[in-house]
Amino acid sequence: MLKLNWWATKRRCPPYFHLLMLRLNWWATKRRCPPYFNFHRIIYSCHPTFTGLFTVRINLGTTSTMKKIFLSLALSFIVIGCSKIEPIHIGSKDFTEQYILAEMVAQLLEHEKIPVKRSIPYGDTFSNLEAIKNGELDLYMEYNGTGLIMLGQPPINDGDKAFAKVKKLFKPLGLEWLDRLGFANNYVLLMRRDRALSLKIQKISDLVKITPNIRLALEPEFMERPLDGLSALKRRYGLNNMTSTVLDNSKAVIYQALLDGKVDVTEGFSTEGRIEDFGLEVLEDDLEFFPVYEPSPLVRQETLERYPQLRSVLQQLTGLIDTAKMRQMNREVELEGQDYQVVAQDFLVEHQLIDKQAHATKSEKFIVAAGLQNELGGSISKALRAVRKTFPGRRVKALQTADPLQAMTDGKARLGILSAESFFQMTDEFLPIPNQSVEAVGVIGTRMAHIVTLRDKSITTLAGIKKLGVGAKNGASYRSAKMVLTSLGLLDKITLLHNDDLAQQVAALKQQQLDGLFLMVPPGHEQLTAIMNQGIFKLISLKQWQEGNHLIRFPFFRLARIPANTYDQQPNMIETISTQMVLAGPTPVSNIVGDRGPATVISVSVQPLSDPVTILLNKELTTGEKLDPALPAAEVLTQRSKPISNPLNPSAIESGFNFLIILAIFFFFYLFLREGKKNMPREN
Numbered sequence: 001m002l003k004l005n006w007w008a009t010k011r012r013c014p015p016y017f018h019l020l021m022l023r024l025n026w027w028a029t030k031r032r033c034p035p036y037f038n039f040h041r042i043i044y045s046c047h048p049t050f051t052g053l054f055t056v057r058i059n060l061g062t063t064s065t066m067k068k069i070f071l072s073l074a075l076s077f078i079v080i081g082c083s084k085i086e087p088i089h090i091g092s093k094d095f096t097e098q099y100i101l102a103e104m105v106a107q108l109l110e111h112e113k114i115p116v117k118r119s120i121p122y123g124d125t126f127s128n129l130e131a132i133k134n135g136e137l138d139l140y141m142e143y144n145g146t147g148l149i150m151l152g153q154p155p156i157n158d159g160d161k162a163f164a165k166v167k168k169l170f171k172p173l174g175l176e177w178l179d180r181l182g183f184a185n186n187y188v189l190l191m192r193r194d195r196a197l198s199l200k201i202q203k204i205s206d207l208v209k210i211t212p213n214i215r216l217a218l219e220p221e222f223m224e225r226p227l228d229g230l231s232a233l234k235r236r237y238g239l240n241n242m243t244s245t246v247l248d249n250s251k252a253v254i255y256q257a258l259l260d261g262k263v264d265v266t267e268g269f270s271t272e273g274r275i276e277d278f279g280l281e282v283l284e285d286d287l288e289f290f291p292v293y294e295p296s297p298l299v300r301q302e303t304l305e306r307y308p309q310l311r312s313v314l315q316q317l318t319g320l321i322d323t324a325k326m327r328q329m330n331r332e333v334e335l336e337g338q339d340y341q342v343v344a345q346d347f348l349v350e351h352q353l354i355d356k357q358a359h360a361t362k363s364e365k366f367i368v369a370a371g372l373q374n375e376l377g378g379s380i381s382k383a384l385r386a387v388r389k390t391f392p393g394r395r396v397k398a399l400q401t402a403d404p405l406q407a408m409t410d411g412k413a414r415l416g417i418l419s420a421e422s423f424f425q426m427t428d429e430f431l432p433i434p435n436q437s438v439e440a441v442g443v444i445g446t447r448m449a450h451i452v453t454l455r456d457k458s459i460t461t462l463a464g465i466k467k468l469g470v471g472a473k474n475g476a477s478y479r480s481a482k483m484v485l486t487s488l489g490l491l492d493k494i495t496l497l498h499n500d501d502l503a504q505q506v507a508a509l510k511q512q513q514l515d516g517l518f519l520m521v522p523p524g525h526e527q528l529t530a531i532m533n534q535g536i537f538k539l540i541s542l543k544q545w546q547e548g549n550h551l552i553r554f555p556f557f558r559l560a561r562i563p564a565n566t567y568d569q570q571p572n573m574i575e576t577i578s579t580q581m582v583l584a585g586p587t588p589v590s591n592i593v594g595d596r597g598p599a600t601v602i603s604v605s606v607q608p609l610s611d612p613v614t615i616l617l618n619k620e621l622t623t624g625e626k627l628d629p630a631l632p633a634a635e636v637l638t639q640r641s642k643p644i645s646n647p648l649n650p651s652a653i654e655s656g657f658n659f660l661i662i663l664a665i666f667f668f669f670y671l672f673l674r675e676g677k678k679n680m681p682r683e684n
Contacts, residue, residue: 087115091122103344145291155291203284217246273331279376336395369404369413402472420556420579469505532567
């Protein structure tokens with residue numbers, strides 16, 4: 001009975017339960033029951049709904065059967081009333097990885113018939129930690145490095161040591177760290193790869209090369225963190241010229257600022273899918289400033305006592321998730337528009353931790369084709385961001401291929417990143433005519449012709465080259481080189497060698513198997529920057545394009561200059577040509593006109609864009625530049641709005657003035673008629 005009273009107090013049972021226990025004790029004494037009250041056994045059954053339901057079998061010796069039944073039922077109902085179900089309250093921080101991990105835990109517990117309450121997200125690190133300390137939350141995913149920082153401890157780079165220390169420090173707080181999930185999500189500093197290459201920045205210490213200020217895009221929490229935030233970072237690396245130019249809770253805003261060149265550096269997490277998707281450079285933490293951040297379930301000890309099976313359920317996630325898998329799941333949510341609940345469920349089903357259940361169907365893929373020399377952090381990321389904003393919820397992916405136009409033709413991609421030369425085909429008379437199957441919908445950027453030769457060679461013009469590497473067959477460089485050499489009359493004098501692997505062509509140039517490379521890429525292209533940083537190559541000009549009728553034959557090739565110091569050891573500007581790089585889609589069948597040129601039929605599975613979608617997509621590209629008039633563009637973008645005529649209903653002043661004029665006209669007309677009658681001769 002004492003055990004039952006203790007249990008009743010623990011379960012916060014009402015006072016009448018204790019009174020009944022006293023009554024039963026009195027009755028048992030009177031009946032001379034043994035000390036243990038003749039309870040032969042108490043069977044605890046963990047029913048899905050009535051957790052804590054007791055089935056009591058009572059042997060009261062000489063007591064009548066009716067009394068036995070009555071007392072058994074009364075005790076059972078009282079115990080049921082005391083066993084009020086308290087769900088496990090699961091929280092999370094406000095970023096994608098936390099959403100996924102918290103949802104995994106919730107679905108695992110629900111699979112084991114344990115009730116849960118979700119707060120996804122609950123708040124930042126500070127909010128979650130305070131909530132679990134005061135009992136508002138039962139568990140959330142925390143990182144060992146963060147746990148140390150929050151308790152004012154120095155950072156530890158060894159994961160095992162950090163985990164052992166946080167377990168020890170958090171125990172007096174009534175909190176327990178369960179086993180780690182298997183990956184680390186460390187803080188990292190990121191740069192656009194092309195900018196990092198041009199400045200030769202590989203580690204955080206190299207940021208000193210950026211002057212006068214290092215512009216940062218940060219989350220507010222990184223500003224506030226006491227030991228591993230911005231202030232501590234500046235002190236450790238001696239980078240006092242770091243300034244937070246963009247401060248926002250949205251990761252999308254932060255990364256867009258970096259990709260648009262508004263900032264130099266941003267902070268991020270090593271498991272974020274955007275790093276790989278946008279081709280960003282992770283700077284080495286050469287002073288080991290950031291501690292290790294390995295996630296584990298942080299649980300209240302009271303909750304583990306209330307649900308003894310909780311520990312074994314969560315143990316199923318131990319060591320199950322590696323960095324690559326976590327990055328992939330983050331990418332599916334952040335960049336492909338998947339629901340984090342679906343992603344979490346798919347992972348658990350894949351590892352046979354829960355049964356497959358019906359859930360929302362994955363959204364349809366939307367493929368954008370890009371060339372092999374398109375940069376992830378440049379043209380591809382810009383196109384993907386615009387398409388994702390225009391088609392929210394779609395799984396937008398890039399398909400890098402040697403010939404993006406062919407990918408669209410085959411129905412493998414709905415849109416493609418093309419430059420001007422892809423919109424034209426050469427006739428037998430070597431004149432370009434438009435390809436009527438595709439049309440431009442918005443400007444992404446610019447490509448310039450770069451002619452690369454060995455620095456120690458005396459080659460100064462295209463005419464001095466015999467073998468020319470032109471990248472992938474039917475790519476932008478290949479097509480442009482053929483048109484340029486055709487117009488210059490050099491096509492039959494220079495051998496064009498194509499190869500999908502640019503590194504192999506660079507090696508061939510080093511070994512003098514090639515005399516030069518023709519690359520149609522944006523200025524500052526990261527691969528070309530890495531090539532030029534070797535110090536053994538130079539760029540030659542294309543001055544001869546200014547002569548003759550080349551600009552008339554190929555009006556989409558515009559005169560341009562590569563700015564001085566764009567590449568290493570390039571002190572002077574280089575005369576060259578440029579084309580617009582655009583996002584293109586299939587031309588609606590109704591707009592295809594027979595005299596536009598030969599039709600390359602786009603697969604019927606590729607649906608043309610509607611006019612409203614085209615306008616929105618054009619707006620989201622945010623370059624501020626209109627399409628080159630030499631390019632076939634979507635009809636809705638070329639329509640000229642008619643000037644609005646003066647309104648039929650003028651202002652009140654104008655109306656009144658016009659009314660007076662009309663009255664005056666009638667008055668003069670009346671006077672004229674009256675005068676005419678006076679002058680008429682009278683009849684006799």
